[in-house]
Structure formats: structure tokens, C-alpha cells
Amino acid sequence: MDKGYDRIAVVTGANSGIGKATAVALAEQGFDVGITFHTDRNSADEVAELVRESGREAAVRQHDLTDPERAARVVDELAEELGLGVLINNAGTGSAEPLLDMDYQRWRSVLAVDLDGAFLCAQRAARRMIDSGRGGRIINVTSVHEELPRVGAGPYCAAKGGLRMLSRVLALELAEYGITVNTVAPGEIATAMTGQEDRLPQIGSRPGYPIARAGDAREVAAALAFLAGPAASYITGTTLFVDGGLGLMGPQAGGALGTGDWRHG
Template sequence: MNDTYDKVAIVTGADSGIGKATAVALAEQGFEVGVTYHRDKDGAEETARLVRATGRAPAVRQHDLTDPERAAAVVDELADELGGLGVLVNNAGTGSHEPLLEMGYDRWRSVLAVDLDGPFLCAQRAARRMVASGRGGRVVNITSVHEEYPKMGSGPYCAAKGGLRMLSRVLALELAEHGITVNAVAPGEIATPMTGQEDMPPQTGSRPGNPIPRPGDAREVAAVVAFLAGPAASYVTGATVFVDGGMTMMGPQGASALGSSDWRYL
């Protein structure tokens, strides 16, 4: 198992939800952690406090992926401060809720910038450092079940997540010879602020359409990310791991159970 890479991880968008849970999970595995945030500085500082409680010394940076070239420089800043880089988790993202026929190009581009351009540039910066070190590393990209399955009103989000899936696979091919693995984690509905819910244990029975009838907990996603970031996953690359409570298995069966056409309307 390849465990020569730096025990330093950067988690983007770690001020809440999946990013916050991932930062803590990696700290518990012995990683020094770089935390980035867009607007929620208090949330990022809370994540840093939880990381410190594990005995690690976090670093925090503001990171605005609407300007992805400038934001990507934060990867190098954090790596310099923390003394290396072995793991990058591209978690930061945004969404949309607007029909494509009503969407302006600026809105389309802003979502693509955050959800696809930003992860590309951050992964490029991180991988260059990992290659130069000669010690290998891990890149984990947080996509979504919508890397595979479409959703009304989320055209640029779905396009970006599908693109991030394929970007992960190409990077996996190109970086394998350097001891760097690249994988994606595709969450379903997770109880986080991004889905309009609080970071709290989801209530069983609240999502009867899912085989596991509840939203996921951010820590359940973080556990998968932590596995892929660790030495035990050294032979896993170019893969997507769905963490969705079985949601994506319900297409034909779920569709046949719908009693109205309400799904057609935002």
C-alpha cells in the first residue's frame, strides 16, 4: 500500500456539510488539514476548531471559485504553510434552479467556473506538487448522483458534475504512473445547508422513495472520502463511489410510482 505521500490534505468548501465532515475525518486519520471557504468564515473557523481538537494544526484560507485561476493559487499557499501536500479534496461547489431556456450565459458560466473549472485548476496545482515530490498522492473530487442522472432546472450543475467525472478519469490515467490516484465520490441527498437542511442526523422514514428512507449524513460521505484518501485505497483509481442510500437504483421503479406530472415543473 502506497503511504509515502505527505500527510497533508486540503479540503475546499470545508466550512460546512460534507467538506467540514471530511476535514475532521482526515484530521482523525493524522492529516494536517487546509480548510477553504467562500463566504462563511465563522463556519471555517469552527471546522478549524474541530480539526485542532484532534491534535492537528489547520490552516484556513478564503477561496472564491467564481475566479478559478486566482482561487487555485490557494492550493499552493496552503501547501507551503502546511509543509507539503498529499491529498486534495475538491468539495466546493454551487448549483442552479432555473430552466435552461431561461438561463443567461453569465449564470451558466458562473456555475461551470465553480463546479468544473475550479476543480480542474486546483487538481492541476495539487498534482504538479505531488509529481514534483515523487511521493504520490490522492485527489478526490466530490461530484453528485447528477454526474450520471439529470435533474430539471440544474443544467449547468449536471453538466459540470458529468464533466468532473470524466476529468477525474482522465487525470487517473495521466497520473497513475506518478503514484497518484484520482477518484470521485457522488453523494445523493445529504442533510447539509446546501440541500436546505442542517448538519444533523437525518430522520429515518423521511424519504420513503429511497431504499434507505432518509437523507444521508455528511459523515457517511466523509468516511468514503477518507478511505479513498488513505493508503488502503492505493489500487482504486478512476472510480466513482455513489453514496446515495440506493437512490440511483430507483429510476424505472420510482418513475412508475409517480401519480402526477408535477416533476415536470420547477
């Protein structure tokens, strides 16, 4: 059973999209929230204000995961200010170029943000949760590409697949301390990362998906908030896909394609 972990969450990349929706959802469920951002301080402050409007405390820190060791210290800073019971590693980046055209620095930059940064933040959070003796939650936001490949997204897919396995090892190692570790794998979500910021998903706009639209950030946030809450105390080492059934279409779509255009993204 739960050890009564602190209802205080750090959400990385919480100034927009899934991170913003998650910070608000957690605040509505009674969590204080530490918010990190990369470059846009104003949007992070706006999210902090939304958290405070729910009657909860908020703190904001800049967080540049291209330098993951330095960025991970922000987890400690927020924990010192607010406390820490939940870490949601949401911040990430992507790529859109074939592997044969990619230089090593570009490869490493994506891995640093999407995998190295998540590892170091989780490590610092877990140490604090163990020291508290009250357990906690670590939730890593991956993607359907933790399992399914995409042309032009080699380092992103490698990082997200690695993050899934990292999460599973952490789940084994941290269970005795009352800490659960899971991943949430979104499909296409209407956020800035997919060029759809502030745009509601249009029903019927994705005829190749079982649910024929992109997802809404709040739908992913609901899954994250569930795993962060007490009802998820017996769930660890697993992935919750929030993809409208997109992952089911791999074999089906492959058989339906009439050209090889997919080879070029």
C-alpha cells in the same frame, strides 16, 4: 504500491457540511488539514479548531471559485504552509432554473465553480505531488447527478458529469506518478445546500428512497477519508456512490409516477 504520500490534505469548502465533516474525519486519521471557505471565515476557524483538537495542524484560506484561476492559487498557498498529499475538491454551487430561462452568465458561473475550479485546483495539486515524488490522492466530490439528470439543474449536472470524466482522464495520466484520482457521488445529504443544516436525517422521511432518509455528511466524509487513506491505494478512476440507493430508483420511480409534475421540478 504507495510511495508514502504526505498525510496532509486540502479540503475545499471545508467550513460546513460535507467539507467540515471530512476535515474532522481526516484529522482523526492523522492528517493535517488545509481548509478553504467562500464567505464565512468564522465557521472555517471553528473547523480548524476541531482539527487542532485532534492534535493535527490546520490552516485556513478564503477561496472564491467564481474566479477559478485566482482561487486555485490557494492550493499552492496551503501547500507552502502545510505540505500536500491529498486534495479533496468539495466546494460547489448549484442552480434551480430551467435551461431555457437561464442566461449564459448564470450557466458559466456554475461551470466555473463546479468544473473549472476543480480542474485548476487538481492541476496545481498534481504538479506538486509529482514534484514531491511521493504520489498522492485527488478526490472530487460530484453528485448522483454526475450520472442522473435533474430538472432545473442543467449546469450543475453538466459540471458534475464533466468532473467525473475529468477525474477519469486524470486517473490515467497521473497513475504513473503514484497519484490516484476518484470521485465520490453523494445523493441527498442533510446539509445547508439541501436546506437541512444541523438537522439529523429523519428515518422514514424519504419513502421513495431505498434507505428512506437523507444521508448524513459524516457518511460521505467516511467515504472520502477511505479514498484518501492507504487502504485505497489500488482504487483509481472510479466513482463511489454514497446515496442510500437513490440512483437505483431512476427507472423504478419513472414507472411509478402518476402525473407529469416532475417536468417542473
